[in-house]
Amino acid sequence: MVLSVNAIIRGDLKRMRLWLIGTAVLGGLFLGGQVYEFTIFVVNDGLGFTTNVASSAFFALTGLHGVHVLVGVIMLLSVVALSFRRKMHAEAVEVVGLYWHFVDIVWVLIFTVVYLIP
């Protein structure tokens, strides 16, 4: 993401699009992993949103995070699409980058608290 910001600052639209698409693909991979994980929990383990407090907290935290990632992916792809149609503001890419890394930083916390701490 940040490399696409540097690219647009240099005026390198091609590389900006490349890094943005790469970021969107990785975001899509994350979402795919989440869908897979949720499917395992719901279908195989019978763990629903209201099964217990832990499952409610888990699905609310990670599900809302997934929604934010989905919004981020849409924003990334929108910037790529817009870059073909109109003048690009470097700040526009930068603002999307700030949103993306805000979502990123939240995952740093969720990953440790929900997945790693025994």
Add this chain to the structure above:
Amino acid sequence: VSTDVAEVDDHSPVHPGEHHDHGPTDRQYFNIFFILVVLTALEVSTEWWPEDSRNIAVPVLLILMVIKFFLVALWFMHLKWDPALLKRTFYSGMVVAILVYAIALSAMNFWTDSGTTNFNDPPPVPPAPFCTTSQEPGPCPTD
């Protein structure tokens, strides 16, 4: 589709080809990325730590989480290069968030509770429906 420099907005505060002293270079971003990868690998490795060192895993994980948080905020969100006002805004928000979190945990008796699933104090143990020594219905015989 043209990728000309002219396609970039002239009113943007950052102009193509302009040299910027403020802000990380691509190489610095890659360095931060590799540090984050190593820290994450270290975090995940705690899953396989021996049982007797598990008690230090939690503080290690929390410290690594804080380091990763600040690496992303300072470099990827370029807080390091932001004006003092934005830095103060960020840190003020962070302090308020930590306080709210601590207050919420206190309201849920996190520090004193033995860990019930509904975050409340454990309910009092109801009296046994029969005397546990005599196995007869009603209270224990007093004789």
